[in-house]
Amino acid sequence: MKNNHESPDNQVQGYSLLTDFDIGLFNTGKHFKLYEKLGSRVTENEDQHGVYFALWAPNASKVSVIGDFNGWNGDQHYLFPRWDGSGIWEGFIPGVDNGTIYKYRIHNQQTGEILEKGDPFAIFWEVPPNTASIVWDIDYKWSDDDWMNKRKEINSLDRPISVYEVHLGSWKRKYDDNNRSFSYKELAKDLVPYVKELGFTHVEFMPVMEHPFFGSWGYQVTGYFAPSSRYGTPQDFMYLMESFHNEGIGVYLDWVPSHFPNDAHGLHRFDGTHLFEHEDPRQGYHPDWNSYIFNYGRSEVKSFLISNACFWFEKFHADGLRVDAVASMLYLDYSRKEGEWIPNKYGGRENLEAIDFMKEMNETVYANFEGIQTIAEESTSWPMVTKPTYLGGLGFGMKWMMGWMNDTLEYFSKDTLYRQHHQNEITFSMTYAFTENFMLPLSHDEVVHGKGSLLSRMPGDEWQKFANLRCLYGYMYTHPGTNLLFMSGEIGQSDEWKHDKSLDWWLTEHKYHQGIFEWVKDLNNLYKDSPGLYEKQFSAEGFEWIDYTDAANSVIVFMRKGHYKENTLFVAINFTPVPREKYEIGVPYEGEYEEIINSDYEKYGGSDQYNGGVLKTSKGEMHGHQHKLKLNLSPLGVSILRKK
Incomplete structure (x- = not known):
């Protein structure tokens, strides 16, 4: 025209x-x-x-x-x-x-x-x-039709979703080439088969959208519609996406509609005015991150952001968006003192415009892109984050279970001798586990800023540290919900993550670190092969306590259930290094049981104390059931059984 x-x-x-x-x-x-x-x-x-x-x-x-x-x-x-x-x-x-x-x-x-x-x-x-x-065209001849046609089934909430979180710039580096990051195409060659070998169903990329400061990890975006040129062209990134898809692995992208930086070439004061952000710093400036908050009440900004979400689904075949810092969007007083924020029109602290934006974003992407998911990083008790908007919810598919993460890591950091006094920390999550569709995250946030690595936070001597880490992962994979593990966790890295260096791959030459790798791989395969762990992972029908009261021994026992009783798994976890022989639990079914996996196997670096052979029930009421089972609980061990 x-x-x-x-x-x-x-x-x-x-x-x-x-x-x-x-x-x-x-x-x-x-x-x-x-x-x-x-x-x-x-x-x-x-x-x-x-x-x-x-x-x-x-x-x-x-x-x-x-x-x-x-x-x-x-x-x-x-x-x-x-x-x-x-x-x-x-x-x-x-x-x-x-x-x-x-x-x-x-x-x-x-x-x-x-x-x-x-x-x-x-x-x-x-x-x-x-x-x-x-100036760049976005033409690309995709070859992932098979994945896209099946995605609705594979990426649904009643299927296994086990996520490997990746920072593309530091997963591996070329030390012989000025310590540069791998390119998108090099990652397609190395990262894709690695994730497949480990058995993860999905990867999640920390923000790939263009950002000026590498040390922001991608969370200070200037180019919302561009994959970072640090690793190649947009078509190179498309190649990486379809490489994952062609191996049956979904890709979630971190998305940051909550704030943006003040770089001179970016969105801040774009036409000499506060165009994308609020003018009043009490609404438009984010003190924690020295960044600026989108004006969600401005129609053109709303079109910009929802278009951006649609863009990554349509043009790059993303399978989900993990939305960063949702809590900071929901609350007008987020990280602000009295007098530093402006109440909404009703006098409340809720950001009504941001709420409307998130609802419409979720409605739009779910209506237009079949088989996708949105995941909220939301750290408060805001209700109905993962409920449909027509019921008053925000409309997300899943929400990070930050309370579980905080309580669990706090519990595992304690000396095993004192865990008996903190049993509630490891069981409390079950009181609210089904209020949302929760994803259990052990993310990058837990291995930075002086927190150390997950391994370094485990108590005890070297053997106990690794046994504790295996116990932590076993507990996460058997707890209701989906799960996420940040890269380096699968090899039990000793040092905390640093964005400007490669992971410590040399550690995999050592027995205990290789054992962690094998344990994560087998947990992923167990999760994918066990309907009892995923068919009802967001429903109270999929979980039943056998016993959570044995604080003296720091033991918990529970069942995970699928649609059919033959898919029921029985999980017993001993959070101390003391083996418990002939430990009795009540079970609902008479007959023979077998242990299908144990974190204490020697191949994982354990002491090889496990339940071999067939375990038979005896009659007698226990834990509300009419049959009893005796088993040996390995030290700091996770034992998973099923009825034969």
Whole structure:
């Protein structure tokens, strides 16, 4: 569509890909495919090859495109303001092509301030510390049809979901090449088969969206529509995504709609005003992270963010978004003292605009992309995070179980002698385990900022530290809910994670570390092969205590159930290094039982004290059941049994 404006120098032509319908949707917060309209794209205009640019900057008096094609001269290629009051500037520049490096030069109409900004909709950026956007097509011939057709079944909440959390820049590094990170294609070659060998069903990438500061781990985003150029092109990232899919592994992406940094080329004060963020720092500034909070009540910002969620599902075949820092979005007084925040219109602390945004985001992505999930990192007791919006919930698929994580790590850090006085810490989670669809996270947050590695937080001598870690993982995998483990946890890394170095892969040459690897692998395979662990993982029908009262011995025993009783598993956990011989438990079924796995096997680094052969019940009431079973509880051991 050609418009009637004339270019100042006849080099930028009046041209539009936007319809009046697009503008209406955008200005009312209902345009969820803005990435098809705004930004830069190679196109043809009246037989001329070039690039169409479109930018939202309502408080600008002039906008020009600068780049390597015009010597970064801001007086050559001015865009046209649309006549409809939308605040969008657009135009067509002939002769510009894919790979062109550019920015927008924006003049603020009130102050005359001149800013140079990257494109909020850029699909590709220069490698940091360079900050310009790059014209780039997003064409790709996908080969993951089989996965996409089956995803609804594989990625559903009644299927096993075991997640390996990865920071792409530090999983492995090329020490012989200036300690650089692996590229997307190198990760496809090494990371994909590694995750498959370990048996994880999914990976979760810490934010891959473009970010200027590597030390932010991706949580300070400037390029919301671009996978980081540090590791390759957008197509290289697509190749990594489909490589996982073709091995039957789903991919979740961390997404950060809660805040953004103040880098000069980013979203902050984009057109010389607080366009994407609130102007009042009591609403728009995040003190914890020195960053800025999106104005969720602004329709165009809402369109931007929901379009971004849709973008990763549509264009990159993401299987889920793990939404970062949801609590900071829900509460107006999050991490603020009295007088440092503004109540909502009812006088409350709830951020009503953010709540509406999250509900609409979830409704939109679930309606438009079959078989996906959204996961909330939400650390408070906000109700119904994972309930449908039509019931008043936020509409997420799962929520991180932060209370379980905090209580469990606190319990495991205690000397085993004193655990008898803290039995409630390890059992309390079951009082609320089914109020949400919980994912149990042992994430990157637990192995940074001086916390040490998981292994280093376990008490006792070397043997006990590793036995405790195996016990922790066994407890996590048998507890109701899905689970997540951050990279390095599977090898029992001794030191805490550092983003600028590789994991300590040399540790796998040692018996105990290799034992952790084998234990995690076997737990993943057990989880995938056991309907009792996943069919009712979010339902109280899938769990039953046998005994949680034996604090003196620091033992708990429970059942995990599927649709059929033959899928029931019996789990006994001894949280002390003292073996318990001929330990009696009540069971509902008479007959023979067998132990299918034990964390104390010698191949895991254990003492090889386990229950071999067939275990037979005897009559007698115990734990509310009419049959009893005697078994040996291994030291710091997890024993899982089933009826033969």
